[in-house]
Amino acid sequence: MNLHKKINKAAELLLAIGIFTFLILIICTNLFHFNYIMNADLASDAILGKLIWTSRQIIPDTWYIAAETRIIGTPNFGALFYGLTGNMVLAEGLACSLMTIFILSSIFYFGKKAELKKTETMLLAFLGLALSANMAILELLYLFASYYAIHTSILFFTLGIYVEGIRERKLKWADAFFSLAFALCLGIQGVRGILVIYGPLFGMEAIRVIYRGISRKAATRGHILKSVLSGIKGEKADWNISVWVAALLLFSFAGTCFPFSTGQELSRNIRNGLKKLVTVVLPNMRRAMSFDQVNVFGKACLVIFILLILYLLADILYRMWKKKEIEASEWGFLVICASPVVTALIVAFTTFGDSERYYFLLIFAMAFAAVFGGRRLKQRWKVIGGILIAIFAVVNIYTVYLPILRSQEPPASELYAVGQYLEENNYHTAYATFENANTLTVLTNGKVQAAAVASVEKMDICKWISSTDWYVPNMPFEDKTAYIITEAEAESFASFLEKHRGEVQFAVSIGKYSVYTSDYNFSVLE
Numbered sequence: 001m002n003l004h005k006k007i008n009k010a011a012e013l014l015l016a017i018g019i020f021t022f023l024i025l026i027i028c029t030n031l032f033h034f035n036y037i038m039n040a041d042l043a044s045d046a047i048l049g050k051l052i053w054t055s056r057q058i059i060p061d062t063w064y065i066a067a068e069t070r071i072i073g074t075p076n077f078g079a080l081f082y083g084l085t086g087n088m089v090l091a092e093g094l095a096c097s098l099m100t101i102f103i104l105s106s107i108f109y110f111g112k113k114a115e116l117k118k119t120e121t122m123l124l125a126f127l128g129l130a131l132s133a134n135m136a137i138l139e140l141l142y143l144f145a146s147y148y149a150i151h152t153s154i155l156f157f158t159l160g161i162y163v164e165g166i167r168e169r170k171l172k173w174a175d176a177f178f179s180l181a182f183a184l185c186l187g188i189q190g191v192r193g194i195l196v197i198y199g200p201l202f203g204m205e206a207i208r209v210i211y212r213g214i215s216r217k218a219a220t221r222g223h224i225l226k227s228v229l230s231g232i233k234g235e236k237a238d239w240n241i242s243v244w245v246a247a248l249l250l251f252s253f254a255g256t257c258f259p260f261s262t263g264q265e266l267s268r269n270i271r272n273g274l275k276k277l278v279t280v281v282l283p284n285m286r287r288a289m290s291f292d293q294v295n296v297f298g299k300a301c302l303v304i305f306i307l308l309i310l311y312l313l314a315d316i317l318y319r320m321w322k323k324k325e326i327e328a329s330e331w332g333f334l335v336i337c338a339s340p341v342v343t344a345l346i347v348a349f350t351t352f353g354d355s356e357r358y359y360f361l362l363i364f365a366m367a368f369a370a371v372f373g374g375r376r377l378k379q380r381w382k383v384i385g386g387i388l389i390a391i392f393a394v395v396n397i398y399t400v401y402l403p404i405l406r407s408q409e410p411p412a413s414e415l416y417a418v419g420q421y422l423e424e425n426n427y428h429t430a431y432a433t434f435e436n437a438n439t440l441t442v443l444t445n446g447k448v449q450a451a452a453v454a455s456v457e458k459m460d461i462c463k464w465i466s467s468t469d470w471y472v473p474n475m476p477f478e479d480k481t482a483y484i485i486t487e488a489e490a491e492s493f494a495s496f497l498e499k500h501r502g503e504v505q506f507a508v509s510i511g512k513y514s515v516y517t518s519d520y521n522f523s524v525l526e
Helices: 005-033 041-054 076-084 088-113 118-131 137-141 149-168 173-189 193-215 223-235 236-256 275-290 298-320 328-348 359-374 379-405 414-424 434-443 485-497
Strands: 429-433 449-455 478-486 503-509 513-520
Touching: 005 088, 005 118, 005 379, 041 076, 041 088, 076 088, 088 118, 088 137, 118 379, 137 149, 137 275, 149 173, 149 193, 149 236, 149 328, 149 359, 149 478, 173 193, 173 236, 193 236, 193 328, 193 429, 223 236, 236 513, 275 328, 275 359, 298 328, 298 359, 298 379, 414 434, 414 503, 414 513, 429 434, 434 449, 434 478, 449 478, 449 485, 478 485
Parallel strands: 429 449, 429 478
Antiparallel strands: 478 513, 503 513
16 A cells, blocks of 8 residues: 555544544534523524424424424424424434534535545535534534524535536436425525525526536637527536526525515615625624634634635636636535625625624535645645644634533523522423523423513513413413513513512512512413
8 A cells, every 4th residue: 555545544534533523522512511502592493393293283383483484404303303202402402413414414425426535525524514613603503403404414415416417417307306395495494595505506507507608619709699608508418407406496486485484574785785795794704714713823724714715716717717627516616605605795785684604604615625725735735734624623622612511511500590490399381581481491491481572561472483372371371470580671570560469479589580470370472
């Protein structure tokens, strides 16, 4: 065995160890430290998973949907695990762990279809796990909720079909059928599938069709239109790919037209678009790449990744200019890069609210850049790059995962103490404002069902990721009930106390929370 093969075998072994290490860290975090940074949004998915199982409905008709209608998301798999375990927190942790496995599987599927080398596919998977130190991005992909995990899995599955179709000039219709079904499902969930996958893919396919025409021999100076039309006519295999890509977009859009799909209202922001791009969007893109979470060494590594992305994009554009061939896998890379750019432009020039979460695919763009950039490096520089990546990953483990694994579960907090008090005093129904209600339910693992109210004056239902099952008359009026009030809400709550004088009693004060109890449930379903 020569030196080159030995180095490849060593690289495969080290990457396998790295992938396994991060996978174990993610699974341990989800199963044994699920409440590490619990909040109302994270908690809602765990609660929805339980509700899906108990209601026997994929979309419970009592549930107030938030940003997405979940039909193939983490809560849906959490529902199955809840049916097996009867443990809400464990079920959601298992579902998030399963979503991580889905992402890894789809990356390896893509690597196979793109004919990447084994080490390249493993490096892509490893960097997808190891690059992010931003908890907001980790929540999207691997931890606690995995909001965009299904989108990421379907993205790589779809790109695998796409690059194989380009490379072999043949579309496998069984795979294409499943991809269309996924597109419809993501459309039913909301517009994110179009934003993250199908919109950028359609745009990139349009560019590929035009480039295919320009690069043909018929393309001569003064006959650009003729060459473009030549590319549009193309071969039957190319037409199949283009029609399939268009069908994906149409199927996903059709899904958004279902009555229970979640839409997104927005309006134009042309006048202030550039200002929003510079002051809001670009800083959030920086945060998505974890610049705010890593040290100086980490920032230097991220800069190298960004420079690699820019170099590769410039190289592809240069080869396009020279009408040279673009590899099938490189078209996949362009789709990955296009997604956060398209999102950034949409956010900047509309009133759509922004968050670093929308640019999570920058993590995979950097991973792709490392893979394709490595092809251009001599062996010595590959080894140096591997050492830098290993150091970056170890630092991320130390700063992100070790504090989680060392933490108490659930972490000591005033709200957790409130939950313990309610359990000890046999209060299983409680009401609080949104920020505390779902969180309290998950901190007690469902032993206390805390429902969100829109106002503490009326105790009326909060119509945002909550269920009508939790409010009178769907709950018994004569029932031991607790009301959790923060210091900031005390003044507003005074009118409720005045209205129910003698029926609601102060029980205990725990930090900023005051617990009031009653033999009656005064919640209002409106």
